[in-house]
Amino acid sequence: MYAFNYHRPETLEAASAALAAAADGQVLAGGQTLIPTLKQRLANPSDVIDLGGIAGLGGVRREGDAIVVGAMTRHAEVASSAEVRNAIPALAALADCIGDPQVRNAGTIGGSIANADPAADYPAAVVGLGATVRTGRRTIAGDDFFTGLFETALEEGEIVLSVSFPVPRRAAYAKFPNPASRYAVVGVMVAETASGVRVAVTGAGGHAFRVGAMESALGASFTPEAIRDVAVSPDGLNEDIHASAEYRAHLVGVMARRAVAAAAGG
Amino acid sequence: MPVDISLNVNGKAVSAQVEDRTLLVELLRENLRLTGTHVGCDTSQCGACVVHVDGRSVKACTMLARQAQGAAVTTIEGLAEDGKLHPMQEAFRENHGLQCGFCTPGMVMSALDLVARNPDPSGAEVREWLEGNLCRCTGYHNIVKSILAGANAMRGGS
Structure with missing residues (x-):
């Protein structure tokens, strides 16, 4: 160092x-x-x-129809929070599959989203659940937060304080993890919310993105069959030693169908 | 420029001079000479350096010493009492849970965090929990057996 x-x-x-x-x-x-x-x-x-000495930046609380997660809340706390497990089990499950237990005991939601790793899990939740990111200066819609590879809408010196997740009617996250790192080769969050169905993908592109064609198909019929024929273009998707762009595009469909099946079944 | 930090390690108040960039594992091994905490990969993957910080198992190679200011740290050296091995250590010995032994301190510290959350884990739960602990002798079978036996002993079983 x-x-x-x-x-x-x-x-x-x-x-x-x-x-x-x-x-x-x-x-x-x-x-x-x-x-x-x-x-x-x-x-x-x-x-x-180090933000670790600032009181009040961690912890989970219910605020009306939303679960608010403090920026310094560790993944393990989100995964084991009774509040999160009751209101948004998909979010608890997502947090529980990040890295390994020791990483989950240290890593935080604020750090994860501010870093904006293209293969991180939380971006799928921020975009897929239509979350709002609160900073020391303003609130940023989840849809607008991730702007590129390791790039966010955060300005110089702007610090994330919390993330507010509206409670969906039902949701599920399906992930194809890299077997060594546990980062998402592809992860898909599917949520049925008061304002419609949302499908958000992490791991596949430079940053988390939504799949509009799947959202409208699922709006008509919330079943895996409804999106069986919705193709995702490999153009612009990530390509590395772990997976080609074509393979990632294929996995988006597979993970989306698994997420729909899990959400519909639960 | 070195600065003074103070923390509690294995129940004793300690202070040490560290650089801002000193890692917790370097503080433990080099300043405090607690060499039971191992450095394996040094890239947050192998778990040989797992210690408990305020009751949570973390990788000591992925934390700055200064982040542990005022914290309570437990290392493998802090488990045995009055010369008697902790039941989890004893279980590793009884069940041949180590081959070369390099990963063992991290395995034991990780296992204790699991048992604190889940006193009666299944074999599958133990295997899932060990995601962040690598044994390059590939002795996982007996490690899982040891952890199940250790958990049983900690519950008061025979």
Whole structure:
């Protein structure tokens, strides 16, 4: 690791001030991506601002028709939260299949979405459940949050505070994990919400995206058969040693049908 | 520039001088000489460095020492009491749960987090839980057997 200055502020204001004062500041949440990145010398921030000392950024609560997850809430807490399991079991199940138990004990939702790894699981939930991301400055619609490969709508110095997930009528997440890393080769969140069906895909593209043709077909009939013939184009999809773009496009259909079957059955 | 940090390790208050970039595993092994916590892959995958921080099992190679300021850390050295192995350690010994032994500290610490959440896990649940712990001797069968026996002993079984 290159040397950096570590800060552990106790308030959000102090964190923002430290970030603003730094030549090249980097926010540290659970560290499950950032620390390996620093160890490989793939990043060289002048200052690392740890949010771990700020009270009130973690935890899950019900607010009306939504489940609000604090930015520093660890994956294991979301997975085991009775509130989440009752209201949005698909979200608890998604959190429970991230990485491994020790990663889930450290990694946070805020860190995951701010990092915007194209193969991360949470983006499928943020987009698929029509969530809203609250930051220190504003709220951002889940549909607008992910803008590219490791790119989000967050501005310089903007810190995620919480993510609000409207409770769907029913939802399920189906994932084809990379057998070694457990990142999603393809993951699909399907949700039937008050405003219609949403289908969001992670792992396949540069960032999570919705599949409109599947959403309208499922709006007419919420069954796996309804989307059997909806093809997803491989154009622009990710291609790497793990899977070709064509294979990923195929997996989107398979995972979407599995998610619909799981949601319809539950 | 080194700074002072203080934390509780295996029930004792300790303080040490660390750099901002010092990892928790480096603090444990190099400053505190607690070399039971191993560094295997150093890339968050193998789980040889698993310790408990405030009761949660984490990979000590993927946490900064300064993040543990004020925390309670338990390592493999903190399990035995009065020279008597912890029931989970004893189960690994009884069931040949280790071959070369390199992954064992992480396996034991990970297993204890599982048992804390689920005192009576099934074999399948143990295998699923060990996602983040690799044994390159591939001795998983006896590791699972050891954890089931350890969990049983911790429940008061024979």
